[in-house]
Amino acid sequence: MATDVLTTILESVGVRNMLSDSDESEDSAxxxxxxxxxxxxxxxxxxxxxxxxxxxEKPQKKHRRRWKxxxxxPYTTSMFYxxxxxxxxxxxxxxxxxxxxxxxxMPWTETNKLVRLFxxxxxxxxxxxCDKRGVKGQEVCPPEIKILGTLYWxxxxxxxxxxxxxxxxxxxAQSFADFAKKFCRRVTDHLAPxxxxxxxxxxxxxxxxxxxxxxxxxxxxxxxxxxxxxxEGCPHAYxxxxxxxxxxxxxxxxxxxxxxYRILHVCSMFAGRFNDKTKxxxxxxxxxxxxxxxxxxxxxxxxxxxxxSTMTTPYLICDGGYHKWVxxxxxxxxxxxxxxxxxxxxxxSLRKDVECxxxxxxxxxxxxxx
Numbered sequence: 001m002a003t004d005v006l007t008t009i010l011e012s013v014g015v016r017n018m019l020s021d022s023d024e025s026e027d028s029a030x031x032x033x034x035x036x037x038x039x040x041x042x043x044x045x046x047x048x049x050x051x052x053x054x055x056x057e058k059p060q061k062k063h064r065r066r067w068k069x070x071x072x073x074p075y076t077t078s079m080f081y082x083x084x085x086x087x088x089x090x091x092x093x094x095x096x097x098x099x100x101x102x103x104x105x106m107p108w109t110e111t112n113k114l115v116r117l118f119x120x121x122x123x124x125x126x127x128x129x130c131d132k133r134g135v136k137g138q139e140v141c142p143p144e145i146k147i148l149g150t151l152y153w154x155x156x157x158x159x160x161x162x163x164x165x166x167x168x169x170x171x172x173a174q175s176f177a178d179f180a181k182k183f184c185r186r187v188t189d190h191l192a193p194x195x196x197x198x199x200x201x202x203x204x205x206x207x208x209x210x211x212x213x214x215x216x217x218x219x220x221x222x223x224x225x226x227x228x229x230x231x232e233g234c235p236h237a238y239x240x241x242x243x244x245x246x247x248x249x250x251x252x253x254x255x256x257x258x259x260x261y262r263i264l265h266v267c268s269m270f271a272g273r274f275n276d277k278t279k280x281x282x283x284x285x286x287x288x289x290x291x292x293x294x295x296x297x298x299x300x301x302x303x304x305x306x307x308x309s310t311m312t313t314p315y316l317i318c319d320g321g322y323h324k325w326v327x328x329x330x331x332x333x334x335x336x337x338x339x340x341x342x343x344x345x346x347x348x349s350l351r352k353d354v355e356c357x358x359x360x361x362x363x364x365x366x367x368x369x370x
Contacts, residue, residue, distance in 0.1 A: 073169055074170075077170070079168060080145045080148035080149050081145050083104075084145075104148055104155060111147070111151070115147055118147060118186070123182070124146060126143060141175075149171075150180045153180060154365050154367045160173040160176045160180070196265070197265075199221070202294050205221055205297055205314060211260070212350065215346075217350060218299040219301070219311055219314055221315070221316065222256045222264050223256070223317040224285075224322075225255065226255070226275075226276045227254075228244065228250040230246075230249070231249040231250055241273060242272045243272055244273045244274075249272060251272060252279060253267060253270070253279075255357070255358075256283075256285050258353070267280075268282060275321065276321040289315070289316070289327040299311055304339075313326050313327060316329070329347070331347045
C-alpha cells in the first residue's frame with residue numbers, strides 16, 4: 001500500500017512539475033531528462049520489490065553440499081575374503097599357510113572352526129539368514145571378513161581405519177569396531193570357560209603336578225602372579241582409584257598358569273591400586289586349595305637327612321608379594337645358606353612361567369602392548 005502511494009506521488013508531483021518547466025534553457029532540459037530517468041528507475045525498483053514481497057511463490061532453498069558416498073566394492077576384493085578362501089592357505093607347511101597364521105595368529109583350520117561356530121550359533125548374520133527374514137535386495141557382508149578383520153586387529157593392534165583399508169573398503173571402520181566388541185564378548189562368555197579352567201578333580205591336579213615333580217617340586221600345581229592392563233578410556237572420576245605403581249589407570253588380575261603356559265584360572269577384575277595380597281583373597285583357585293577341595297592328593301618330600309614324609313597340601317609358586325601361606329610358596333629374599341639359595345634359584349626358574357605367559361600373549365596379540 002505504501003509503495004502505491006509513493007509511486008503516485010512521484011508520478012503526479014515530481015515528474016509533472018519537471019515536465020511543466022518548458023521555458024528553461026537547453027542545459028536545464030538535459031538535466032531534467034536525467035532526473036526523469038532517475039525517477040522512473042526508482043519507480044520500477046519499488047514496483048519490483050513490491051511484487052516480490054506480495055508474491056505467493058516460495059523462495060528457493062539454499063543448496064546444501066552433500067557428501068557423496070564412495071561406491072561399495074564387491075566383497076571378493078577384500079584381503080580377508082581372499083585369504084580365507086585361498087586353497088593354498090589350507091595346506092600345512094605352505095608359504096600361504098604360514099602367512100595366514102602370521103597375520104591372524106591362528107591356522108586356517110582353527111579359523112574355519114571359529115567361523116562355523118559363529119554361523120551355527122547365529123552370532124553373526126549371513127546372507128542366507130537375511131534372505132529368510134524377507135529382506136530383499138540387502139547384501140550382507142560375509143562373516144569370514146568380519147572375523148578375520150577382528151583377528152588381524154587383535155594380532156597387530158592397528159586402528160580400525162587400517163582394517164577398513166585392508167578389507168578393500170567393503171565395510172566401514174565403525175562396523176568393524178562394533179563387531180570386535182561383540183566378538184570379544186562372545187569369546188569371553190562361551191569359549192574362555194572351555195579352555196581356561198581349573199582342575200576339577202584330583203586326577204587332573206596330579207596331571208598338572210607331575211611336570212613340577214619331575215623338576216624337583218612335588219606338590220606344586222601352578223605358578224601365580226598379578227598382571228596390570230592399561231585402561232586408556234578410564235573416566236576422570238576413577239583415575240585416582242585405578243592408578244597404582246604404574247602411575248596410570250590400570251585393571252588388575254591374578255593369573256595362574258601351568259608349566260606348559262596354559263592358563264588355569266583368572267580371578268575377577270580389580271582396580272589398579274590393589275596389590276597381590278588383596279587379589280589372592282578372592283582367587284577361587286586358591287580358595288579351593290585352602291578349603292580341602294582336592295582331598296586325597298598326596299606327595300612325598302624329603303628332609304636334609306633323606307627321610308621321606310607324606311604331604312597332603314598342594315601349593316602354588318609365587319613371588320614374595322603374597323601372604324605367607326602353606327598354599328603359596330616363594331623363594332628366600334636373603335639367605336646365607338647355600339642349599340636355600342639353590343632352592344630359591346630353582347623355584348624362581350619355575351615361577352617365571354607366569355611371566356613368560358604374559359610376554360607370549362602380549363607379543364602375539366599386540367592390541368594390548370602394556
